Amino acid sequence: MRGGGTSTNVLPHGGSTEPIALGMDDPRAVLGAVTTTTRRRVAGLVALVLLLGLVALLSLALGARVIPPSTVARAVADALAGASPESYDATVIATERVPRTVVGLLVGLCLGGSGAIMQAITRNPLVDGGILGVELGAACAVVAGIVAFGLNGVVATFWLALAGAVATAVVVYGVSRLTRAASTAVSLVIAGAATAAMLGAVINLLIIRDESAFSRYRFWSIGQLAGRGDAIGELWPFAVAGLVLALLCGPTLNALMLGEAVAAGLGVRVRRAQLATALVAVLLCAAAVAAAGPIGFIGLVGAHLARLVVGGDQRLLLPFSMVAGATVLLAADAPGRLAPGHGEIAVGIMTAVVGTPFFVVLARTRRLVEA
Amino acid sequence: MTAATEASTAGRDAEDAVAHLVAGLRAERRSVRRRPAVTLAGVGAVVLIGFCAEILVGGTADIGLAEIPGALVGQGSGLADFVIFETRLPRALTALLVGALFGLSGVVCQRLFSNVLATPDIIGVSAGASAGAVAVLVGAGVGGLAVQAGAVLGAVAAAALIFGLSRRGGASTYRLVLVGIGVGACCSAITSYLLTFADSTTSTRAMRWMIGSLAGARWDEVVVLAVVLGAAMAAVLLIGPDLETLRLGDLLSAALGTRVQAARVGVLLLGAPLAAIATSVAGPVAFIALVAGPIAARLLARSGPLPAALVGAAVLLLADVAAQTAPYVSPVPTGVLTGLIGAPVLVLLLLHRKADA
Numbered sequence: 218m219r220g221g222g223t224s225t226n227v228l229p230h231g232g233s234t235e236p237i238a239l240g241m242d243d244p245r246a247v248l249g250a251v252t253t254t255t256r257r258r259v260a261g262l263v264a265l266v267l268l269l270g271l272v273a274l275l276s277l278a279l280g281a282r283v284i285p286p287s288t289v290a291r292a293v294a295d296a297l298a299g300a301s302p303e304s305y306d307a308t309v310i311a312t313e314r315v316p317r318t319v320v321g322l323l324v325g326l327c328l329g330g331s332g333a334i335m336q337a338i339t340r341n342p343l344v345d346g347g348i349l350g351v352e353l354g355a356a357c358a359v360v361a362g363i364v365a366f367g368l369n370g371v372v373a374t375f376w377l378a379l380a381g382a383v384a385t386a387v388v389v390y391g392v393s394r395l396t397r398a399a400s401t402a403v404s405l406v407i408a409g410a411a412t413a414a415m416l417g418a419v420i421n422l423l424i425i426r427d428e429s430a431f432s433r434y435r436f437w438s439i440g441q442l443a444g445r446g447d448a449i450g451e452l453w454p455f456a457v458a459g460l461v462l463a464l465l466c467g468p469t470l471n472a473l474m475l476g477e478a479v480a481a482g483l484g485v486r487v488r489r490a491q492l493a494t495a496l497v498a499v500l501l502c503a504a505a506v507a508a509a510g511p512i513g514f515i516g517l518v519g520a521h522l523a524r525l526v527v528g529g530d531q532r533l534l535l536p537f538s539m540v541a542g543a544t545v546l547l548a549a550d551a552p553g554r555l556a557p558g559h560g561e562i563a564v565g566i567m568t569a570v571v572g573t574p575f576f577v578v579l580a581r582t583r584r585l586v587e588a
Numbered sequence: 589m590t591a592a593t594e595a596s597t598a599g600r601d602a603e604d605a606v607a608h609l610v611a612g613l614r615a616e617r618r619s620v621r622r623r624p625a626v627t628l629a630g631v632g633a634v635v636l637i638g639f640c641a642e643i644l645v646g647g648t649a650d651i652g653l654a655e656i657p658g659a660l661v662g663q664g665s666g667l668a669d670f671v672i673f674e675t676r677l678p679r680a681l682t683a684l685l686v687g688a689l690f691g692l693s694g695v696v697c698q699r700l701f702s703n704v705l706a707t708p709d710i711i712g713v714s715a716g717a718s719a720g721a722v723a724v725l726v727g728a729g730v731g732g733l734a735v736q737a738g739a740v741l742g743a744v745a746a747a748a749l750i751f752g753l754s755r756r757g758g759a760s761t762y763r764l765v766l767v768g769i770g771v772g773a774c775c776s777a778i779t780s781y782l783l784t785f786a787d788s789t790t791s792t793r794a795m796r797w798m799i800g801s802l803a804g805a806r807w808d809e810v811v812v813l814a815v816v817l818g819a820a821m822a823a824v825l826l827i828g829p830d831l832e833t834l835r836l837g838d839l840l841s842a843a844l845g846t847r848v849q850a851a852r853v854g855v856l857l858l859g860a861p862l863a864a865i866a867t868s869v870a871g872p873v874a875f876i877a878l879v880a881g882p883i884a885a886r887l888l889a890r891s892g893p894l895p896a897a898l899v900g901a902a903v904l905l906l907a908d909v910a911a912q913t914a915p916y917v918s919p920v921p922t923g924v925l926t927g928l929i930g931a932p933v934l935v936l937l938l939l940h941r942k943a944d945a
Contacts, residue, residue, distance in 0.1 A: 343766070392935050392938065403762045403765070406769065407765065407769075407938060408935065410710070410769050411931045411934040411935055412931065412935075414874060414875075414927055414934075415928060415932070417927065418923070418924050418925075418927025418928045418931070419928065421799050421920075421923075421924045422924045422928070425920055425921065425924065426920075431792075431795075513773065514773075556781075556784075562784065563784075565780075566777040566778075567777075569773050569774060570774060570777050570778070573770045573771065573773050574770075574774070576766075576770040576773075577753055577766075577767050577770040577771065580754075580766035580770060581753060581754070581763065
């Protein structure tokens with residue numbers, strides 16, 4: 218009796234924030250929807266994988282040094298076969314562009330996955346690791362560890378990032394739960410922005426005194442893929458573990474998307490499930506930040522591109538979101554290298570320029586604000 | 589079921605009683621607050637203390653007390669004259685004026701959108717000003733008034749963009765805040781990109797400036813700030829009545845004879861450049877615009893824009909003194925300290941806001 222009462226309260230809310238296909242009235246309509254959905258999913262998957270392959274090739278082919286495609290192909294084949302590079306061009310490919318592409322691929326997969334999970338747990342399409350401040354929390358812990366305690370080593374960096382990310386996630390979620398803003402969607406974003414501003418100030422405080430740290434981390438804290446190949450060489454087990462765990466979260470997230478009451482009615486232990494999935498999302502974020510610094514908006518854009526293709530089923534949405542995240546990250550990274558002037562545009566800047574119009578469109582069209 | 593209903597009714601009664609009690613206490617406190625002259629004098633005293641502290645302890649040079657009065661008017665001996673008249677006095681004046689400008693622009697925007705979060709630093713107008721200023725600095729390679737002009741252009745463009753993008757079936761102030769956060773992130777990215785074109789000395793200086801710093805204040809900037817603040821005060825006094833009626837909502841203020849849209853655009857065109865001028869001199873010092881209005885409202889029952897300006901000046905002066913003298917952390921750019929202090933205030937504002945605001 219009581220459970221029924223609460224679920225009627227919760228369901229319309231869940232329906233209004235997220236498009237969940239619940240229409241079961243007309244079986245034919247459902248069947249038609251399934252076939253078109255399947256077709257769309259297959260086409261979307263093919264398109265997405267092709268696109269990822271294309272941007273990965275672009276990422277190998279483009280750079281400050283113009284290298285003809287045939288040389289690129291031969292050098293990549295050599296590098297994959299383990300042969301030592303022969304020419305200067307081949308060395309550039311093997312030591313710079315291949316690692317950079319791999320870093321972009323893994324970081325993109327991690328950020329895309331974490332964005333999808335965070336959006337599912339909070340049932341809020343406006344969030345990802347960057348907007349909630351979790352990435353900056355991880356970065357802040359890393360900088361603190363390096364500047365204050367002289368910690369070095371990539372694995373230590375990862376554990377620091379994880380601690381910082383967990384702490385930030387707890388604070389942001391707690392603040393947003395305690396607020397009485399017009400909607401949780403808005404209060405989460407604002408709590409995240411406030412936390413990010415404070416963490417940015419802490420990072421500045423830590424690095425401002427030390428000229429060498431200042432010049433190094435000022436750029437790292439924007440997000441960089443270049444020269445992070447060694448880091449990913451040590452971090453990939455954490456990233457892969459996080460990605461596998463994330464893929465296992467699909468059914469749980471599907472239940473959580475229905476709202477806490479319905480999920481509990483389906484036999485899910487809501488708090489435990491939320492905590493476990495949130496931990497996976499934060500783990501992915503921490504791995505990405507430890508590898509490449511805080512890169513914003515990838516989770517947001519990746520999750521939404523994936524949702525356009527596969528809809529709301531988390532089991533499919535998660536892998537699609539990962540692939541979409543990697544695609545967006547590589548696509549944002551490659552053109553940044555061709556920028557005129559000194560050096561290149563850091564990928565964090567490129568993703569912000571690509572991602573903010575996305576965020577603004579979402580903030581405009583979604584009926585979040587009234588929700 | 590009936591038992592549950594009864595229990596919930598009893599609970600609501602208790603809640604009502606508590607709400608009544610809280611309302612009574614608030615009224616009590618408000619009556620204490622109703623001594624604007626005393627409170628204003630108090631804030632003024634804080635400003636004065638901060639100002640004097642800037643002159644006396646703001647920096648590492650050891651200047652004797654006896655030398656300060658002479659040096660203040662430019663009649664001191666070599667070192668004292670340089671330290672006091674060319675460094676500390678302009679810095680203190682800059683802190684005062686920039687704080688007042690941020691406070692004024694913040695409270696004007698808060699009134700305009702009836703939302704405490706809709707201040708230039710939160711909704712990305714300051715970020716737009718930074719982008720404009722850096723574009724002039726790096727692109728044209730000139731300093732001085734051109735930088736201020738660039739900042740104003742950037743801020744007005746950002747404000748127009750945010751305002752235009754958030755109008756959709758009636759501008760919701762929350763949509764405005766969300767769109768503003770997005771536009772602000774984009775402007776910051778553009779600023780970072782522009783900085784890659786700068787040579788290393790310019791970019792190091794510009795990065796400190798982007799955190800928000802009062803170091804290197806100059807007399808010519810003080811003059812610009814003072815003129816702008818004077819004009820802004822006059823403008824605020826002129827549009828004050830409209831600002832008051834806008835708080836009542838669009839319909840009611842239209843009924844009271846305010847041309848709502850014109851007033852909106854006018855107030856926006858006032859608030860954004862104020863923040864931009866302040867930003868172009870001191871960088872986007874975080875959260876001053878956000879906290880000045882609410883603090884003034886806490887101190888005074890009926891607080892207008894001018895008390896908010898005073899509070900902004902007091903907050904920035906104290907923050908700047910702390911940034912120069914606080915143990916362990918000093919010297920740091922002022923924006924670091926205001927960021928550290930301001931973010932928890934933002935969270936508190938979120939926590940304590942009325943559900944309807």
